[in-house]
Amino acid sequence: MGKLRTPRGTWVEEGLRALALGGVDAVRVDALAKALGVTRGGFYGYFANRDALLTEMLDVWERESVDDVLDRIEHESGDALDKIRLAGQLTFSSDRLLPMDLAIRDWARRDQAVADRLRRVDNRRMQLLRDALSTLYTDPDEVEARSLLAFCMAIGSHFLAADHPGRTPVQVRARASEIIFNRPPGKADPTDPPAS
Secondary structure, three states: OOOOOOOHHHHHHHHHHHHHHHOHHHOOHHHHHHHHOOOHHHHHHOOOOHHHHHHHHHHHHHHHHHHHHHHHHHOOOOOHHHHHHHHHHHHHOOOOHHHHHHHHHHHHOOOHHHHHHHHHHHHHHHHHHHHHHOOOOOOHHHHHHHHHHHHHHHHHOOOOOOOOOOOOHHHHHHHHHHHHOOOOOOOOOOOOOOOO
16 A cells, blocks of 8 residues: 555645744745654645645635634624624634745745735724724724724834833733724614613
């Protein structure tokens, strides 16, 4: 009986792991084969070349970080703000998705095709924010500004090295989130009990 081939998905997963840990330059066929304990020959049974693997890795990242997140929040209870918070937690607090996302952002600085893919993903994420915030605010400028602030906080907080005297970064991010997603005066929280 012949030796079982390493499944295609295993190569993709190892590529994503290498990307998250070392950036796109760490995604090398020889290094992946060594990490998997196999020869590189099996790789070429699935992929014409490294670029084909990289494209499939981007497909998996986009599906997991946008499509799967949107599907999950669609099936959750809560209002639009609850769902947007969950989307942020799933994407930017995840030990899996966050390192991939940050590595892809770095890669996009040097590769226009990746930059185009990242723009598409970020546009979908921004639209989710706009949709949620437009349930609270009617001014499109207010919606856009709050959406930008929320997204910049989600991404930028991972690059910020500043201290917050007397506060933890988690406390500061929580307060910033309260400010960004603050309900305007007179706009009741739909989960509050009705006034008697």
